[in-house]
Amino acid sequence: MSDGQEKTEEPTAKKQEQAREKGQVARSKELGTLGVLLSAAIALIITAPQFALGLESIMAMQFELDRNAGFDQMVMFQLWPKVGSALLKPMSIFFGIVVLGAFVGNIMLGGFNFSMQAASPKPSKMSPLKGFKRMFGPQAIVELLKGLGKFFVIAICSYFLLKWQFPKIISLSEGIQPVIFADALKLVGFIFVLMVLSLLLIVAIDVPFQSHKHHKQLKMTKQEVKDERKNSEGNPQVKAKMRSMQMSMVMRRMMQDIPQADVVVTNPTHFAVALKYDPNGRDAPRVVAKGRDEVAARIREIADEAEVPLLSNPPLARSIYYTTELGHEIPEGLFMAVAQVLAYVYQLRAFHSGRGKRPKKPSSELPIPEDLQFDEEVG
Template identity: 40%
Template sequence: MADENSSAQEKTEQPTPKRKQDSRKKGQVARSRELNTMLSLLSGALALALLGGSMADDFAQLFAASLTIDQNMVYAQEQIVARLMEVIVAAILILTPFFLIAIAGSLLGPMLMGGWVFTLSNAAFKLEKLSPLKGLKKIFSPTGLMELVKTLLKFVFLSTAAALLFMAMVDDILVLSKHAPDAAAMASSSMLTWGLVILSLTMGVIASFDVPFSLWNHNKQLKMTRKEVQDEMKETDGRPEVKSRIKALQREIAQGRMMQDIPAADVVITNPTHFAVAIRYDEAAGSAPRVVAKGRDLIALKIRAIATEHNVASYEFPPLARALYATTDIGDEIPRNLYLAVAKVLAYIYQLKASGSDTHLEKPGNDAVPEEYRDLYREDLNGDE
């Protein structure tokens, strides 16, 4: 028993779709900071490659205009403040396209991994977040150890990449002071672009390990015990008593519709009291006769009563009534093996209606019903044939 209880408490089951959906509603989705950082750096490099030249020209013109001071501004302090605000606004407008591309890149990571999720539950204040014990558990958990490893790897990789990058560009950096301002700005933009590309590729190496780990760790956190799966199934499908009540209501509704179709039937085949099956044949449709109603015991009596009330013919044919009850559902066509028996009954009923007397009519015999159908439910009838 102890082993069974312990195994029931182990999270060995894969998360169900409902578990994943509930987790997503709480904002708990797989995320990779390294992927986000890589895409942010790469989008920054793309923005510099596309806009670096124009931004350098615009800033060169802005700096030149800013360093030119009108003589009247020296004696009018409010004009200097207004001019400073104009320069700040102009700088923001120059940088706006760059920031838009960079922001788009930073949003691309979450969209690629986990999708866009917005929830306020994680932002709510929770006293348990201040617990030192929980903080220590996070530090020494597999996730915390993985974060420590990633941090060390990032430090080593990025430091190495930055050192190699600086060594490769040191000569170009030292000669920037010898260039004209516009040429120096262009060269700086180019070097910064390549620097961001190399750093983003370095982060890509770390992200290639972090993304699979984040997906695995998120799935591990969502895993469920057997009891949780069983409880969820009960909650989703409904408890047995609720399901039985729903089925009972469905049966009542189906019976109500069934009773409404009896007046349109051609014949009700009976057992005579235990079973009743109402048959309707639509010659224009060209299909086989269909069962429009069927029932047993009290329902069979009700079917017969409604048939009598609406002048629907009833015909006692115990083997056929039992066979139809066992092999069909309401709305089904009759089985092929019972075509002959039903056809003989319908022919008899049609002839009876036409002549008004059964004196010279031959009634269908039990031999019209295949042998394998004749003994169905016989043991339940207490001698009633």
């Protein structure tokens, strides 16, 4: 709903696409009419020789009939196939060109568009009251003015064209068959073409008018633009709910992966990252869980319950947290630091299984590149 607002905004791509689906495209009846008439005139000139031969053949057949044939009703039915075969080829070419011209003329403005919604019957168009309003509405007045304009333009052009070509029309009576037929049809086609071209003035006015009218109808109010953007982007509350659900699913999967981790590096309180490494694979260690504050506390709690080693190293914990996404491999710059941590974890496992002595914890100053170091307050 526009709520009384002015339509000052340009139509969006979505609004234009919806309009095309409804069959609402810019169309000019005058351009379509020009296409039909001009193609008919050109087709008449092209097929004139063939029409002349066909008409000559038909006249010859009629003159060859004897007196008794005029009283035989079956003769007419016998002549029809011959008449049809004589005119079949020129008529096919003629109507083929006209159909093509009609199609091109009607899609030149607005392009080709087929809409089932526009083709389906609408009860509103059957309303007598609405039909009466259309008959005497602004659009009807515009169509009336265009009709009068076409009438006067064609009438004036016809007068001058006939006056110009009158000597040629008179000279046709001096011709011979079948040339006279071809010349007459070509002359009619030539006059027809010039008469049709006189409609270019009306078409030149109507096409920009219809384009402007269609564009104006598609314009939107500021509120319509906002509503469309809101609908296309989704309701903020719904999107927030979906994000919350997605985060919950990620958190559940993350917490389920912690017991399979090799080590959890902590801050020790603000950050926690769980790392998993497959010695038999070719991949680098990757992050299976990470979080800060309450999430970090939950990671430490699950790791402790699953007897996953916890190692406090604030610089490394912050570096992994800020540089590595969940499920991704750690950056190459942290390989040396994480390798020392994993070596400690493997030695610790051996100690607990009775296959070695207790290892020393890695140094608090692990080799972390300067560009991968982060302060406590970052993020």
